[in-house]
Amino acid sequence: MVRFVLNGKEIQIDTPPDRRVVDLLREDLGLTGTKEGCGAGECGACTILVDGESRLSCLMLAAQLEGRSLTSIEGLSQGTGAGLHPLQEAFVECGAVQCGFCSPGMVLAAVPLLEKNPDPTRLEIRKGMSGNLCRCTGYVKIVDAVAAAARKMKNQPEKTAAEDSAP
Amino acid sequence: MKKGLLEVGYAVPRQDAWTKVTGEEKYAADYYPENLLWAGAKRAGVPHGRILQVDVAAAQALPGVVAVLTRKDVPGTNRQGIVHKDQPVLAGDRVRHRGEAVALVLAENREVLAAALALIRVELEPLPGVFDPEEALEPAAPQLHERGNVLVQAKIEKGNVGEAFSACSVVVEETFEVPFQEHGFLETENGVAWQEPDGHLVMIVSTQAPFRDRFEIAHALGLEMGSIRVISPYLGGGFGGKDGATVQCLLALAALHAHGRPVKMWWDREESFVAGYKRHGARLYYRAGANADGKLHALHCRLYYDSGAYAHLGGEILELGMEHAGGPYRLPHTLIEGWCVYTNNPIGGAMRGFGVCQVSFAFERVMDLLAAGLGLDPLDFRLKNALQRGDKNCAGVTLVHSTGMVPCLEALHRHALWTGRENWKQGAGPCKKRGVGLAAVFNAMGYGRGLPDSAIAKLELTAAGKFRIYSSVPDMGQGNATAFLQMAGEILGQDASRLELVPPDTARSLPSGSSSASRTTYTFGNALIRACQEMKEKLCHRAALVLMADEERGFALVPGKVRHLLSGRDLDLEFLAGLLPEADRSSVGQFVMPVAQDVPDTGKEFFIGFPHVFFSYAAHLAYVEVDELTGKIEVHDYLALTEGGRVINPQSFEQQVHGAVAQGIGYALMEQVILEQGEILNPNFANYLLPTSLDLPDIESLAVETVEPTGPFGMKGIGEVGVNAPLPAIAAALEDAFGVRLTRSPLTAIRVLERLVQTS
Numbered sequence: 036m037v038r039f040v041l042n043g044k045e046i047q048i049d050t051p052p053d054r055r056v057v058d059l060l061r062e063d064l065g066l067t068g069t070k071e072g073c074g075a076g077e078c079g080a081c082t083i084l085v086d087g088e089s090r091l092s093c094l095m096l097a098a099q100l101e102g103r104s105l106t107s108i109e110g111l112s113q114g115t116g117a118g119l120h121p122l123q124e125a126f127v128e129c130g131a132v133q134c135g136f137c138s139p140g141m142v143l144a145a146v147p148l149l150e151k152n153p154d155p156t157r158l159e160i161r162k163g164m165s166g167n168l169c170r171c172t173g174y175v176k177i178v179d180a181v182a183a184a185a186r187k188m189k190n191q192p193e194k195t196a197a198e199d200s201a202p
Numbered sequence: 203m204k205k206g207l208l209e210v211g212y213a214v215p216r217q218d219a220w221t222k223v224t225g226e227e228k229y230a231a232d233y234y235p236e237n238l239l240w241a242g243a244k245r246a247g248v249p250h251g252r253i254l255q256v257d258v259a260a261a262q263a264l265p266g267v268v269a270v271l272t273r274k275d276v277p278g279t280n281r282q283g284i285v286h287k288d289q290p291v292l293a294g295d296r297v298r299h300r301g302e303a304v305a306l307v308l309a310e311n312r313e314v315l316a317a318a319l320a321l322i323r324v325e326l327e328p329l330p331g332v333f334d335p336e337e338a339l340e341p342a343a344p345q346l347h348e349r350g351n352v353l354v355q356a357k358i359e360k361g362n363v364g365e366a367f368s369a370c371s372v373v374v375e376e377t378f379e380v381p382f383q384e385h386g387f388l389e390t391e392n393g394v395a396w397q398e399p400d401g402h403l404v405m406i407v408s409t410q411a412p413f414r415d416r417f418e419i420a421h422a423l424g425l426e427m428g429s430i431r432v433i434s435p436y437l438g439g440g441f442g443g444k445d446g447a448t449v450q451c452l453l454a455l456a457a458l459h460a461h462g463r464p465v466k467m468w469w470d471r472e473e474s475f476v477a478g479y480k481r482h483g484a485r486l487y488y489r490a491g492a493n494a495d496g497k498l499h500a501l502h503c504r505l506y507y508d509s510g511a512y513a514h515l516g517g518e519i520l521e522l523g524m525e526h527a528g529g530p531y532r533l534p535h536t537l538i539e540g541w542c543v544y545t546n547n548p549i550g551g552a553m554r555g556f557g558v559c560q561v562s563f564a565f566e567r568v569m570d571l572l573a574a575g576l577g578l579d580p581l582d583f584r585l586k587n588a589l590q591r592g593d594k595n596c597a598g599v600t601l602v603h604s605t606g607m608v609p610c611l612e613a614l615h616r617h618a619l620w621t622g623r624e625n626w627k628q629g630a631g632p633c634k635k636r637g638v639g640l641a642a643v644f645n646a647m648g649y650g651r652g653l654p655d656s657a658i659a660k661l662e663l664t665a666a667g668k669f670r671i672y673s674s675v676p677d678m679g680q681g682n683a684t685a686f687l688q689m690a691g692e693i694l695g696q697d698a699s700r701l702e703l704v705p706p707d708t709a710r711s712l713p714s715g716s717s718s719a720s721r722t723t724y725t726f727g728n729a730l731i732r733a734c735q736e737m738k739e740k741l742c743h744r745a746a747l748v749l750m751a752d753e754e755r756g757f758a759l760v761p762g763k764v765r766h767l768l769s770g771r772d773l774d775l776e777f778l779a780g781l782l783p784e785a786d787r788s789s790v791g792q793f794v795m796p797v798a799q800d801v802p803d804t805g806k807e808f809f810i811g812f813p814h815v816f817f818s819y820a821a822h823l824a825y826v827e828v829d830e831l832t833g834k835i836e837v838h839d840y841l842a843l844t845e846g847g848r849v850i851n852p853q854s855f856e857q858q859v860h861g862a863v864a865q866g867i868g869y870a871l872m873e874q875v876i877l878e879q880g881e882i883l884n885p886n887f888a889n890y891l892l893p894t895s896l897d898l899p900d901i902e903s904l905a906v907e908t909v910e911p912t913g914p915f916g917m918k919g920i921g922e923v924g925v926n927a928p929l930p931a932i933a934a935a936l937e938d939a940f941g942v943r944l945t946r947s948p949l950t951a952i953r954v955l956e957r958l959v960q961t962s
């Protein structure tokens with residue numbers, strides 16, 4: 036039995052302690068927004084947030100979630116119907132999404148990047164995102180999107196992500 | 203969100219971006235139906251051998267194993283392949299590459315599946331292998347197939363090369379070599395399939411060609427094509443690697459033994475490397491000559507493409523390579539000889555730039571050598587020789603459609619990165635050298651002659667008064683789905699909330715070929731335009747009847763309504779949809795891409811695909827800085843000028859160019875499938891390096907617009923052309939920086955350093 040906070044809700048789940056977190060999310064919990072691209076920690080498609088830090092869910096085991104707080108892409112905002120996180124909005128508007136298979140991981144990797152550095156240079160963004168592979172975009176528009184989200188979030192610092200994206 | 207008019211010519215964000223960025227969009231890999239089984243293939247592990255026995259007893263006895271299948275369980279021909287059907291679904295007596303599937307396991311879960319695959323014993327008598335296309339042509343070489351090792355040998359000829367060289371004032375010769383390249387899509391090959399109680403087979407699969415898949419599965423497994431339904435959601439990348447059967451036949455076979463349960467097959471990254479298709483490795487021998495007046499005069503080249511163990515589209519890929527072997531230039535005398543040859547390497551297949559990427563390296567470097575020999579500026583030399591509308595290309599085909607090579611080169615000539623290049627080069631820091639290189643490239647659009655490049659688009663006015671497009675060409679990330687919505691929005695006058703797009707589903711949409719060959723938006727777009735026009739006329743006519751107008755003139759579609767403009771009276775689309783019988787609420791448009799009318803009397807070996815008549819063009823410029831101590835090349839700035847007729851969506855256009863350039867820079871600097879006796883030594887992203895955000899510059903893309911009158915809203919496809927230029931442009935920049943000429947790619951630091959040491 037593993038207890039942790041998943042997208043803001045406390046849950047406990049009966050799972051083998053050595054189950055990969057990516058399988059737990061995708062297969063057991065139906066949260067398929069977390070993607071698997073390599074299974075070896077090389078591509079970043081399976082990025083999640085654990086206690087606010089970006090982590091690779093293909094390299095984490097269920098037991099490592101005990102007592103922690105996990106945010107998957109499904110928990111970052113209320114979804115297309117309700118409103119998006121500024122990073123998600125920026126990815127859409129700037130054209131940072133093509134096939135989109137890297138996008139959830141890219142967006143989540145950018146969250147702690149902007150928390151630690153709200154005003155990054157393009158090179159700092161490139162460094163911060165360099166653990167996440169994208170095969171479609173050449174990264175230009177991904178860097179654009181993170182920079183645009185940073186500007187937007189700086190201008191509305193008092194709001195939380197959820198309030199910011201409310202209609 | 204997703205509000206506002208969808209119109210052609212505007213940078214509309216792609217309509218699938220919202221669901222992708224929230225994780226809501228379901229790719230094939232995201233389907234986990236209830237009660238599913240997992241399927242997996244046992245791979246040969248040796249490059250060439252005769253199968254003596256496949257012992258599956260231990261695997262079969264493992265609890266949780268539902269079935270273990272071998273060749274004898276395959277009904278039908280057991281042969282897959284798009285044009286040449288030479289690839290077994292499960293090998294029976296012979297394996298020809300290490301990734302060959304020899305057995306198929308169905309298991310309750312992935313753990314049991316892995317254990318069962320490990321328990322299968324494949325007894326093989328090893329056979330000598332051959333791993334180089336030229337060695338495979340030797341009479342004594344091991345023969346892979348009954349008809350030998352030559353998949354295709356062909357010749358494209360024009361003028362008289364034999365005599366032409368003696369008239370040249372400068373003649374250059376060089377040999378080039380390029381490795382296999384991996385597609386590296388992030389969603390590896392996968393799908394789920396099940397058999398309905400009536401025996402029909404349903405498959406949700408990450409594929410570029412759902413309609414053709416049905417044909418391949420039916421042929422290989424002896425099924426009725428009509429009994430197979432293929433659904434293709436958005437793909438997590440494709441780039442050509444999902445054009446043709448990957449998991450499809452294995453998955454269908456598994457579903458036939460699953461007692462109605464759904465089966466999932468998802469190749470992991472290593473299996474994707476080992477069993478998936480790759481861009482062909484090639485060796486290219488070039489000899490070219492020019493006159494003292496700076497005009498290209500003669501080209502003779504011999505091209506050897508390594509097809510690996512099976513054909514896939516090797517013949518057609520060689521054909522494209524040969525048709526582009528002379529570059530986007532006027533060349534009166536050409537002799538282009540080509541061989542696509544079987545070896546025991548992994549299977550070569552379709553990849554963005556389809557055969558053209560390889561020869562672009564050669565012809566563009568040869569252009570630089572000729573320019574240097576003539577003492578001409580490389581850009582002026584290209585401008586002097588660039589193809590224009592009405593010219594014949596190196597294959598002898600008259601370019602009757604839009605031909606934008608010269609405008610691209612002229613735009614480059616005016617650009618600040620070109621005019622400021624000498625200044626920039628002076629600014630290199632200590633132990634660094636800077637160089638600038640350019641490349642001019644082109645890429646054909648469509649299937650070429652012999653295989654009609656056709657699409658059939660279906661459009662429906664739903665009962666809720668919305669327009670639904672039944673797309674039948676998958677969107678693998680290139681943005682064609684959004685282009686279709688824009689075209690429909692433009693003609694039907696509707697905003698995004700009134701337009702829906704159904705991803706390809708062979709049971710709902712109509713056959714329109716593959717998502718490939720830079721043809722997707724052009725061909726399906728033209729068909730869709732016709733369907734939209736028919737729908738518009740129909741609704742204006744029906745509205746006129748309802749409103750008892752004397753004639754249908756004066757009616758127009760506006761968001762949510764059909765309006766009589768003079769009187770201002772209108773009908774809600776919902777209301778009109780309610781009045782119309784279902785059969786009257788749909789329309790169909792069809793289109794076939796025009797073909798060359800003057801087929802040259804050469805290239806006879808190609809029964810399909812030769813020649814092409816539509817091309818997109820691009821001129822690229824690379825600024826590189828090379829570290830003298832490490833040999834590492836850094837691409838500092840990169841400019842891509844692209845002509846693809848009119849731009850439907852500037853944002854999608856830029857995305858395609860950026861992505862193609864990124865893959866081209868990867869191909870130039872770091873990407874290579876490292877092979878030893880047919881074994882991939884780097885089957886993962888730790889050792890096969892894809893460019894990261896730190897390896898690429900802020901690529902600048904500019905559209906050089908022309909109008910292609912046959913295109914939907916004047917466009918041509920540009921998905922591929924951009925991948926062809928980075929390798930020659932960066933190689934030219936390296937030579938500009940140091941005088942070091944590398945003719946073997948990728949241009950890795952170690953290769954640069956070796957040459958620096960040699961030359962110093």
